[in-house]
Amino acid sequence: MNNSKDKQAYEHVIEYIGQQVEEGRLKKGDKIPTERKLVEILEIGRNSIREALEILDMLGIVERRQGSGTYIRKDFDSWFSGPMSIAFMLSDTGKHEIFEFRNMIEVEMATIAAERITDDEIEELKDCYEKLINIDDEFINAKYDNKFHSLLARATKNIILINSYNAMEYMMDMLIYDVRTRGILSEGKDLLVRIHREVCEAVVERNPVEAREAMKRHMTEVRKYFE
Amino acid sequence: MNNSKDKQAYEHVIEYIGQQVEEGRLKKGDKIPTERKLVEILEIGRNSIREALEILDMLGIVERRQGSGTYIRKDFDSWFSGPMSIAFMLSDTGKHEIFEFRNMIEVEMATIAAERITDDEIEELKDCYEKLINIDDEFINAKYDNKFHSLLARATKNIILINSYNAMEYMMDMLIYDVRTRGILSEGKDLLVRIHREVCEAVVERNPVEAREAMKRHMTEVRKYFE
Missing domain, CATH: 1.20.120.530 (GntR ligand-binding domain-like)
Structure with missing residues (x-):
C-alpha cells in the first residue's frame, strides 16, 4: 500500500470526485458511483478505487452504508x-x-x-x-x-x-x-x-x-x- | 467505522504523534511505538489505533514495513x-x-x-x-x-x-x-x-x-x- 503508483491512482479518484462536487453533480448526501462504475470511468484498478474511498471515508468526506453504497456525508466538518x-x-x-x-x-x-x-x-x-x-x-x-x-x-x-x-x-x-x-x-x-x-x-x-x-x-x- | 466516537479516538492518536514530532522524539525515518504500546499509552482500543495509523499511512506520513513496524516516512511530501x-x-x-x-x-x-x-x-x-x-x-x-x-x-x-x-x-x-x-x-x-x-x-x-x-x-x- 501507498507506493507512489497507488498514490497517483487514488489522487486521481479524489480529483474526479472533486470535479463532480465542483460541477454540482455531487452534493451533500448524494450517492457516489459504485466501485465498478468508478473502475470504468477512471480506468483504474479496483484496489486503488477502494483505497481512495477509504481515505475519503476516514477524512469524513464520504460514508459507506452497508449494502447501499457510498454517499457524500451530510454532517460534514473538516478536521485536516x-x-x-x-x-x-x-x-x-x-x-x-x-x-x-x-x-x-x-x-x-x-x-x-x-x-x-x-x-x-x-x-x-x-x-x-x-x-x-x-x-x-x-x-x-x-x-x-x-x-x-x-x-x-x-x-x-x-x-x-x-x-x-x-x-x-x-x-x-x-x-x-x-x-x-x-x-x-x-x-x-x-x-x-x-x-x-x-x-x-x-x-x-x-x-x-x-x-x-x-x-x-x-x-x-x-x-x-x-x- | 468513522462514527464520531471513533473519530475522536483516532484524532487523539494523531495528536499524540504530532506531539512526539513537535518535541523532537519522532523524526523522519523513526519507528513509531507498536500498536500494543499505543494502546497502553493512550488507553484507546486497538481498532482505533489501527485506523489512525492507516490514515497516517494513506496521507503519506508513516509507512508500514512488513514484519518490522510503522515508521515516519523519509520521502515525505504533502498532498492534502x-x-x-x-x-x-x-x-x-x-x-x-x-x-x-x-x-x-x-x-x-x-x-x-x-x-x-x-x-x-x-x-x-x-x-x-x-x-x-x-x-x-x-x-x-x-x-x-x-x-x-x-x-x-x-x-x-x-x-x-x-x-x-x-x-x-x-x-x-x-x-x-x-x-x-x-x-x-x-x-x-x-x-x-x-x-x-x-x-x-x-x-x-x-x-x-x-x-x-x-x-x-x-x-x-x-x-x-x-x-
Whole structure:
C-alpha cells in the first residue's frame, strides 16, 4: 500500500470526485458511483478505487452504508489540521515560513475578528487573555498566546483562514515560546502584556480600526525578537 | 467505522504523534511505538489505533514495513490539498471567503514571488501568461488565470502558503470564471490582459516593489467585479 503508483491512482479518484462536487453533480448526501462504475470511468484498478474511498471515508468526506453504497456525508466538518500540522513539521517547514505567513494574515485577521466576534467568543478571548497575563509558567503562556491568536482566527468565521491557521498549531507553540522568551529577556513581561492587551481591548470593543493598528504594533514588536 | 466516537479516538492518536514530532522524539525515518504500546499509552482500543495509523499511512506520513513496524516516512511530501479542497466545497465555503483570504495574501505573495522565483518558474509563468491572453475560450482562461496565481504561490517556496492556496484550487476556478466574465462584459478583455501583464512583467524582472504595486492594482480591479 501507498507506493507512489497507488498514490497517483487514488489522487486521481479524489480529483474526479472533486470535479463532480465542483460541477454540482455531487452534493451533500448524494450517492457516489459504485466501485465498478468508478473502475470504468477512471480506468483504474479496483484496489486503488477502494483505497481512495477509504481515505475519503476516514477524512469524513464520504460514508459507506452497508449494502447501499457510498454517499457524500451530510454532517460534514473538516478536521485536516491535525495531520496537516504533522505534515508541515516533517517537511521541514521552518519558523521563518510560519512567521512570513502570519505577517500576511494577522493584521487583517484581527480587523475582521473585531467585526464578527460573537459575545461567547469575547468571553473566551477575555478569559484566555487573563490566563496569558497571570500565569508564571512561560511554557503554558506560549500555549495561551497561541490560543489567543487562534481565537481571533476562529472569530473571522472564514473556514479557509481557520484551517490554514490551525494547520500551524503545533509549530506555533515553539515559535511563540522562542519569541516570548527573547522578548522577556530583553524588555520584561510588560511588553508582552501590553501588545496583547491592546489587541484584546480593541477586539472586545468590536473596533476594527483600532484592532488593525494594535495588531500592527503587536507584529512590529514580535518581529524584533524573531531572528 | 468513522462514527464520531471513533473519530475522536483516532484524532487523539494523531495528536499524540504530532506531539512526539513537535518535541523532537519522532523524526523522519523513526519507528513509531507498536500498536500494543499505543494502546497502553493512550488507553484507546486497538481498532482505533489501527485506523489512525492507516490514515497516517494513506496521507503519506508513516509507512508500514512488513514484519518490522510503522515508521515516519523519509520521502515525505504533502498532498492534502485535493481532499481539503473537496472539504471546503462541501462545507459551503463561499466565494466571499476565498476572496477575503486572497485579499490577505495575494499582494505579499507576489512580492515574495518576485524575490524567490527561479529561472524555470519564470519560463512557466511566461508560458502561462501567453496562453492566458491568447486563448478565446473563457472557461479555459479561468484555469490559466488560476494557474497563474498558483505559480506565484509556488514561487514563494513557503509550504504553508502553497498548501493553503492549493486547497482553494477547485473553488478558485469558479470564482475566477465569474469575476472574469463580469470584467469582460463591463470593460472588455484588455483590462484582464493588462492587470496580468503588469504582475507578470514585474515578477519576471524580479522586481518585488513593482510586483507589489501591480498586484495591488490587480486586486483593486478584481474587487470591482466581485459582488
